[in-house]
Amino acid sequence: MTRIAKNLLILVLSLAAAIPIASGQTRVATFSRAEIDQMLAPVALYPDPLLSQLLMAATFPMEVVEAARWSRAHPGVEGDAAVRMVQDLEWDPSVKSLVAFPQVLARMDENLEWTQKLGEAFIVQEPVVMEAVQDMRRRAQASGQLASDERQRIVEQPGVIAIEPANPEYVYVPYYDPRTVYGSWWWAGYPPFYWAPWPGYVRGYYPGYWWGAPIGLSVGFFFGGFDWHRRYAYVNRVDNYYVRPTWVNRYSSYSTGRWQRNYWQRSGTSGTYARYSDPVNRQQFQSTSPLRDSRREERRSLAQPRTQVAPQQIAPRQQSFAPRFDTAPRLDTRQGFQGTPERRRDFDRVERAQRQAQPQPRQQAEPRRFEPRQQAMPSAPVAAPRLERREPRIEQRTQRFEQRSERRAERNESHGGGRRFN
Secondary structure (H helix, E strand, C coil): CHHHHHHHHHHHHHHHHHHHHHCCCCCCCCCCHHHHHHHHCCCCCCCHHHHHHHHHHHCCHHHHHHHHHHHHHCCCCCHHHHHHHCCCCCCCHHHHHHCCCHHHHHHHHHCHHHHHHHHHHHHHCHHHHHHHHHHHHHHHHHCCCCCCCCCEEEEEECCEEEEEECECCEECCCEECHHHHCCCCCCCCCCCCCCCCCCCCEECCCCCEEECCCEECCCCCCCEEEECCCCEEEECCCCCCCCHHHHHHCCCCCCCEECCCCHHHCCCCCCCCHHHCCHHHHHHHCCCCHHHHHHHHHHHHHHCCCCCCCCCCCCCCCCCCCCCCCCCCCCCCCCCCCCCHHHHHHHHHHHHHHHHHCCCCCCCCCCCCCCCCCCCCCCCCCCCCHHHHHHHHHHHHHHHHHHHHHHHHHHHHHCCCCCCCC
């Protein structure tokens, strides 16, 4: 009885495994843990803000190539000065931020296959990638190669090791030999990815570590980081000077919160990967929102030149009165028209264009006629002006003043011609 049950179970599992193959579907291609450790070996010990935006930029390999070409054309330009020169270009913000680090950008451009695979792994297996970074940091710390100093700060939490710049305005990018800093390598068939030593770097305190000059950045330069406990990358700000133009002009996933790279938003070489070329894998990363699909079709239709339908030859409408402003009879395209609403709109558009093309004389307004205003006769007698009423009073006052003057003169004569003082 147990043998029969076991055979039935094997048969059911075989049928379940054969259903996707029979329907023409395949599983999403993923990387093994050995491959992920191999890819992350040269960058796992980078500061968290730089590492997060490096992984985001790896999902846009063709833009990384363009940014590396720009960096080679402008030698010696790095840090904020370089990013401000490319802030208005149509690159992803993560790619723009790497222009500040020309040596990192050059390594990603020289090893484009590695960059492409790293971006694919970050999209499909983000939690696995972040767990691999933590495991490699623990190995480097156990071997005595990872510690705080004047260039970086190691922050330890339960099950998490975070690396932060000692000074956010001066970021040091370490170069290390992954064959040494992690101790003995644990994947015999997958040796760590190795870069040649960078020019201008000198040995640090620990064997296998090299340091160069710091990169000067503005306050709040980075917008990315990691939530190590939930195992995903996040965006903590979108007001960076190099984030704003792209965030406004592109339907992007950049907003405060968890970062995600929507595959359907990009088309062409820069966003098409070989692992996602089959319909099943692409469907898992495409949006099924009909509103966004309609907007995409609308943008495509606007980008293509529109062909206008020629108007039909229709006799002009017989008017019973002369037009007021038109110098020629207007062609009426509505008369006898039978068609779809789209064609009717085309005919209306042609009709408006013809009406606007005809010269229309400006209507002159008739001059206004002004007539004298009739004033009504007053019913009551009008009072005399105020000045006329005051004249008799002035005469009376003048007479009184003259009389007083005469009396004063007589009084003075009677007293001897003047006042006497005792």
